[in-house]
Amino acid sequence: MKIFSFQHLLCQILKISSIVFYSLGLMCSVSQTACALDVDVQGGSAAAGQPIDIVLTIANNTAGLYGAEITLQWDSSALTIDSVENGTLAQNAGLTLFANTDQAGEARITQYHYSSVFSDTQGQMLILHGTVSSSAAPGDYTLTISQADFIDGQVQFITPDTIIHGTLTVQGLQLTADLNSDGSVNYSDFMLLLNQWGRTDMPPGDINRDGIVDYSDFMLLLNKWTG
Secondary structure, eight states: OOOOOHHHHHHHHHHHTTOOOOEETTEEOOOEEEOSOEEEEEOEEEETTOEEEEEEEEEOOOSOEEEEEEEEEOOTTTEEEEEEEEOHHHHHHTOEEEEEOOSTTEEEEEEEOSSOOBOOSSEEEEEEEEEEOTTOOSEEEEEEEEEEEEEETTSOEEEOSEEEOEEEEEEOOOOOOOTTOSSOOSHHHHHHHHHTTTOOSOOTTOTTOSSSOSHHHHHHHHHTOOO
């Protein structure tokens, strides 16, 4: 799917809105300035193979905004993004969303409104739904905001005053055969494992976290048996 640049989309917005503009190719002639806008990406923590949401927020939106073009980058060996949606602020503002996650380790996102600005001072702009790679090593991985272009109510491109990159923490494996967390590994845990046999959605019975509840998990449970 072809993803147009924010500058190109802005040209279309300005045409539809009958705002005076100067066009050179796909670039609109608009000025760019710094502002007090803050942008922050929040990663969180999850174990290998587990789902996780990456959230991008803004604060100090005092000028009003038409939209944004955001590029996020991360270590593709640790994270895969499955889908992208507008955050609550963008949903309330009625922003149109274009997202391109075809390139591993990168999401290019454009959000815009054709005719009006949104003036909510802070809130969620984006939510990226992802999965921590099953082979990801435990540790911290940086979520980098490599691009953050906004256009304000005066039809000016603005640069955020503060950009805070995020961190994804991949948790280490915690092998536990005490499936019901009662302090013992016994018949109750054995029955829980049997009830989850064959499941592939990382239930507690998948003790070794290899993606399926099977004989290897049963042997781990027996080895930890306390009675």
